[in-house]
Amino acid sequence: VNGVIEIPVHVNVLYNTAAQNISNAQIQSQIDVLNEDFAGTNPDYNLIPADFSGVASGDIKIKFIWDPTTGTSRKSTTKKNWRTNDDMKRSNKGGLNPTDCANKFNIWVCVLANNILGYAQFPGGACATDGVVVHTNAFGRGNYPLFASFNKGRTATHEVGHWANLRHIWGDATCGNDFVADTPVHNTSNGGCPNQPHFSTCSGSPREMTMNYMDYTNDACMYMFTAGQKSRMLAVFGSGGPRSAFAQ
Numbered sequence: 001v002n003g004v005i006e007i008p009v010h011v012n013v014l015y016n017t018a019a020q021n022i023s024n025a026q027i028q029s030q031i032d033v034l035n036e037d038f039a040g041t042n043p044d045y046n047l048i049p050a051d052f053s054g055v056a057s058g059d060i061k062i063k064f065i066w067d068p069t070t071g072t073s074r075k076s077t078t079k080k081n082w083r084t085n086d087d088m089k090r091s092n093k094g095g096l097n098p099t100d101c102a103n104k105f106n107i108w109v110c111v112l113a114n115n116i117l118g119y120a121q122f123p124g125g126a127c128a129t130d131g132v133v134v135h136t137n138a139f140g141r142g143n144y145p146l147f148a149s150f151n152k153g154r155t156a157t158h159e160v161g162h163w164a165n166l167r168h169i170w171g172d173a174t175c176g177n178d179f180v181a182d183t184p185v186h187n188t189s190n191g192g193c194p195n196q197p198h199f200s201t202c203s204g205s206p207r208e209m210t211m212n213y214m215d216y217t218n219d220a221c222m223y224m225f226t227a228g229q230k231s232r233m234l235a236v237f238g239s240g241g242p243r244s245a246f247a248q
């Protein structure tokens, strides 16, 4: 509709305690964050430094549609936490199979072991495990029991970036390549909330874009994608792309 890719979302909630069976309001808060961050209407978009305003993505034109009555599966589990082996995506492992994996974007919300906030499957993988996983305490924003530095819903924004083919901004290597021309080269990942400006010691000493969603900074300190990241993501949904089923 109007050149906007609409992504139907199915949320799979696995809970070991009643509190982990998160409310529809908490889920809605996460959908709101995704829609703001992908439209460039996030309230902190205005914090983008002047050095980067020329490459900011603006509206990426991807919209997330979630129906509170039909868009959620919930399951009680005796498992206290989950590893990154996709068991949460398999009913025969105590998890929940995805719903309509070819046409819906599945998100699993569960407690992850080893302080992992979330993980994603890149385009081109198996339908049965496609989607993203987000830790219960990093899902959504607002007055919920969320990790203090990860309470603005940016874990899901970052994971959706991966799901749409974005690499980490540091290219997972020292001064590595993220295959996006308008993101600067970073020495490595940044955490916390770096002082600005923060310069890389890689070739050319560019200013690092620590506020990019594909870095590892705190939720409050990441608030942008670039135009190059937008094109790389939209290519996935274009004709012949691995996620073209979403773009009707």
Ligand code: ARG
Pocket: 116, 117, 118, 119, 120, 150, 153, 154, 155, 156, 158, 159, 215, 216, 217, 218, 219, 222
């Ligand atoms: N560590 C996770 C990943 O590599 C997510 C990082 C999310 N960062 C955040 N500020 N919420 O996919």
Ligand code: ZN
Pocket: 158, 162, 168
């Ligand atoms: Zn990541």
Ligand code: CA
Pocket: 177, 178, 179, 180, 181, 182, 183, 184, 185
């Ligand atoms: Ca780059």
